[in-house]
Structure formats: structure tokens, C-alpha cells
Amino acid sequence: MKASAFSFSDTNGFTLIEIIVTLTLSSVLAIIIILFMEAGLKRSVEPVVAMQEAFALNSIVENINADYRKLLLTSSTPLAELKTYIENGNDPNRASSAGTTYYGTYQYTIKFITFDTAQKENASPCTTNCNILKAAISKGDHTLKTLFTK
Numbered sequence: 001m002k003a004s005a006f007s008f009s010d011t012n013g014f015t016l017i018e019i020i021v022t023l024t025l026s027s028v029l030a031i032i033i034i035l036f037m038e039a040g041l042k043r044s045v046e047p048v049v050a051m052q053e054a055f056a057l058n059s060i061v062e063n064i065n066a067d068y069r070k071l072l073l074t075s076s077t078p079l080a081e082l083k084t085y086i087e088n089g090n091d092p093n094r095a096s097s098a099g100t101t102y103y104g105t106y107q108y109t110i111k112f113i114t115f116d117t118a119q120k121e122n123a124s125p126c127t128t129n130c131n132i133l134k135a136a137i138s139k140g141d142h143t144l145k146t147l148f149t150k
Contacts, residue, residue: 053140060103061137061144068148079112079133079150086110086135109136113147 067085071078087110089103112130114122126132133148 050141054142056104057106057137057139057142057144060106060139061146063103064135064137065146079130079148082148083110083112083133086137105139107138109138110134 064082064086068078068082071081075081086103086108089106111134112126113132113134114126114130115132116122121134131150134145135148136143136145138144
């Protein structure tokens with residue numbers, strides 16, 4: 001038997017069709033993996049940002065607490081002054097210049113409160129003889145609520 005110039009009797013290699021199918025499948029799988037990993041990488045920063053916001057909020061509340069402890073020693077109306085500090089965003093004695101907030105940027109809800117006999121917060125805010133100041137300080141998606149008492 002004589003072999004022609006165009007026929008191959010060696011079966012140890014890959015055909016062109018097999019190589020094309022393999023490359024096509026591997027490229028499709030690579031694209032799927034890249035798209036999956038890209039979404040994961042974009043969302044991987046969310047916990048870091050949330051932690052940074054939580055630490056910043058904690059720092060703001062710590063500064064407010066430190067100022068309140070100081071006001072307890074120096075002021076005759078520490079709760080009223082603290083309420084002013086929180087509403088203004090700074091301690092006027094420590095701010096470096098006008099408009100610079102000592103505590104940082106935040107949102108707040110602040111009011112004087114009282115409790116009823118069942119130890120639940122009264123719906124109406126306190127107007128006379130108020131000894132409890134409730135402050136809810138928010139930054140981003142995080143909120144810290146704290147009570148200041150005389």
C-alpha cells in the first residue's frame with residue numbers, strides 16, 4: 001500500500017476542529033469567570049467603607065462624650081450646652097476657625113426626654129426639669145443613639 005501525499009496515517013495529534021472547539025470553550029469559560037470576579041471585586045469595597053463610616057461615627061460620639069464630661073465639671077447647664085454643641089457641630093472653644101466642625105460631618109436628632117412609669121420613652125418631649133438628653137448621631141448608613149444624664 002502506497003500512502004498518498006494528503007493522507008495521514010499518524011493519529012497521535014489533534015485535528016483543527018478539536019483545537020477550535022477547545023479554544024472557543026475555554027474563551028467562553030474565561031469570560032464567565034472574569035465577569036463573576038469583576039462583580040465580586042466591585043462589591044469587596046463595601047465592607048471597608050461601612051467599617052470606615054462606623055469608626056468615624058464612633059469617633060464623633062467619643063468627642064461628644066469627652067466634651068460632655070468636661071461640661072459636667074465647668075457648666076451649670078451641661079445638657080443645654082451639649083445640645084448646642086451637637087446642633088452646631090462643634091465646640092466653639094476648640095474649633096480652629098469659623099465654619100470648621102470639630103466633630104466632623106453628621107446628621108443628628110436630639111431632644112430632651114422623660115420616661116413613664118413603665119420605663120418607656122414618653123411621646124411628648126420634655127419641657128421642664130429635663131435631665132435626660134437623647135441624641136441620635138448618623139453618618140452614612142450607621143446611627144448611634146446615646147443618652148446623656150445630669
